[in-house]
Amino acid sequence: MSAQESSSIMPESTSPAKVDPTFASALVDHLDTGDLDSALALVAELHPADLARLAHRMPREYVTKLLMALPVETGADVLAAWEEEYSAEILGDVPPEHLAPLLNELESDDAADVLGQMDASVVPHVLPALEDSEAIRNLLEYDAETAGGIMATEYVAVPMHWTVAEATEEVRRNAETVEEIYVIFAVDEAGRLNGFVSLKRLLLSPSSALIEYVMRKDIHFVTPDIDQEEVVRIMERYDLVSLAVVDEAHQLIGRVTIDDAIDVIREEAEEDYQRLSGITGDEEPTDSIVRITRGRLPWLLLGMIGAAIAGSVIGVFEESIRRVSVLASFIPVVMAMAGNAGIQSSAIIVQGLASGDVWSANMLRRLGKEVLVAAVNGIALAVAMALVVVLVFMAGAGIWPDVVLAAPEPVRLAATAGMSLFVVVLLAAAIGVSIPLVLHRAGIDPALATGPFITTSNDIIGLVVFFTLATLLYLPFL
């Protein structure tokens, strides 16, 4: 979608006009001359999310200045809207006495995420100064990519024997600290999770009713060690805006909210997309050259090693190429088709495995389907290839089709090229399906195997098949 389309009709606060480069430079000017009042007046109407985006257009030192000039609640909202890596970088420049007030305004999960990205030497100094230091210290213990790593400790929970009126009072008491309340959790005397009440249900129930009789018992929950992808899958499957997290004793210890789940979906999708492109390590536009290179160079080097092997395959057939140098012209087609067909098949399998659509039981069926598709595509490509060879011969010779077709050489070359292409596409698809499935069975993330890995191995196999067939079927008859 173009930028023009998206700007057609927008609520005022999301209007791109407000966060354009002129706006950013005016803001920087005010900050530069130390005119904080004018700077704050300029951004007063902006939503914190828009302020957060605006910052990406400003030099870093002014972002820090702006963050410290803002009211602390707004500053915290801006921090929460940034990627945690960027927040941590900006907070690295903020004087220690400003840190605690800002972090105190964040939800526990956001505070833990930012602290987790900050310099390890800073954390022990900042942590004790925080109101929630105990909760945040606990959150920092969890693996960042698990339920524990994305949950917040702000939620509303009430004993089951309370009334609706008492529960409503509890919501009121927590209204400030727990910003998004959609459901409240019901627990027993030991704090064990027993059910939930949606806010709608709470609103519509008589004040004197007991939570026990109002709550729903079919509550979904996870333990903190569950992988974030599984957490998100549960929330998506059952349309949950809030998912309870419990410990081994079934005691409620946190909740994952839908906005964090969406961040996970985005993050995982971007990671998969980058992996398919031969990039690891979740590259961000703000990353340094060194960090970017670290994520890309290994795949390029791996690709080069693979290509060197492919090159040595060609070296083995150097004698054939010396005799018939036209064979070299087929190398790009063989490599392109082996690579593309393999990527198509592997991408579909990796996607199926990630979404849970591909069950272990029907793996053989999937393999069969991919091979069938590859056979259809292979025949189409083989015919097209054979036609191209004949046409090129015709153009080169400047003669009529019947003359070319009567000549054994071009027909045999066309047949050899077509046949090889068919075999190459079929093999490429089979490999594209098999490698992710094998990795999945072995408990390795199949997404690792896509992109450069599949392309490279298929290049090698494709070239072996092509030159072997050419040497056997074409050269002997010249």
Added chain:
Amino acid sequence: MSAQESSSIMPESTSPAKVDPTFASALVDHLDTGDLDSALALVAELHPADLARLAHRMPREYVTKLLMALPVETGADVLAAWEEEYSAEILGDVPPEHLAPLLNELESDDAADVLGQMDASVVPHVLPALEDSEAIRNLLEYDAETAGGIMATEYVAVPMHWTVAEATEEVRRNAETVEEIYVIFAVDEAGRLNGFVSLKRLLLSPSSALIEYVMRKDIHFVTPDIDQEEVVRIMERYDLVSLAVVDEAHQLIGRVTIDDAIDVIREEAEEDYQRLSGITGDEEPTDSIVRITRGRLPWLLLGMIGAAIAGSVIGVFEESIRRVSVLASFIPVVMAMAGNAGIQSSAIIVQGLASGDVWSANMLRRLGKEVLVAAVNGIALAVAMALVVVLVFMAGAGIWPDVVLAAPEPVRLAATAGMSLFVVVLLAAAIGVSIPLVLHRAGIDPALATGPFITTSNDIIGLVVFFTLATLLYLPFL
């Protein structure tokens, strides 16, 4: 993540054990013998979302039988959990008299989505029989990938002059039809959107307070023509679980809920992933061979045309290859590096454009950064390549490094290969950045340009550069 990991601790209703193949075959057996009571008893405890997944393991005719045997509310929940294409296919086998009751239980947006996928000749017969026929007919008019195409007409809206008690009564009246209520909208006498009240706020406000004084005015909204990607971006940016849709007169006409936004995110991510793999048309595992081939073959053919051009580039340098057939061995390395480096750069730019992180203003800066990264990678690869060439010569000649290094031929070949690789990687990155940016400026989806397109054009350019440099720098000195 492996299947083993994900099954560790799950709420009962999500336990994979319940939806395994044995379960499905037991269910099919009951349906086969017409023992509907046993079939229903077997699935009675299952969440509709789990039932929906279970169906994917059953032959289609039994899915239809099961759907008709289920209580109509459960059946509708199962329908809503499926992909709309699959729901439409299953409903195609359901007798007409069963259709309307099922569709009536769906939210308007789900009903419209399914009807939009059904046989066009069926719709005019089904539509008049539906309770919401007017609303659904309107929804069907909107482009499926816009706010209008994903919004539902079920929401709660109250006049601003109502009290909190009256608004609560309105929530009660709609509690059945509007399942997920998180906010209610406030409108003026003409039905124009003026604000919103979260359910939390409604719960905590005095019954006699006027909505006008309780509502928040900073409401986000879109018009029905806004692209679904922009809709989702707004909901994500401002952490909304429900987004109002208004017409030109600013009258409220629908709302988009967070679960639909998540579907859009998943759908778009899958589409981008598939495009990068050379697949168009949103392939699903249940698609037919014909449909799958239609999405894949065009890219393979396009790749073949590109590769044929690359082949003819090699053909132009046939004379050089005939003289020094070792040059053919470099073709895979040149193609792999040009392809991989180009894909890496283009993937990052396409992602940045999609997320809005890449602003038109800093495009030149992005290009500079990519070229810098490519230069670093290019130098590393050039050095590695040169070393490989020298080592291969050493291995082939069985001689000492000083002898090889003193010989002009291998050193010159190593230098030529290294230098070409550097230029190829640099050019590939520049092209990988430029093409998506140019397409974006022209209002074309840049994701179309990734994958096979970038790889193919970079293959061609890479080969031209390599053989030109080899012909100029290496061959004349032999």
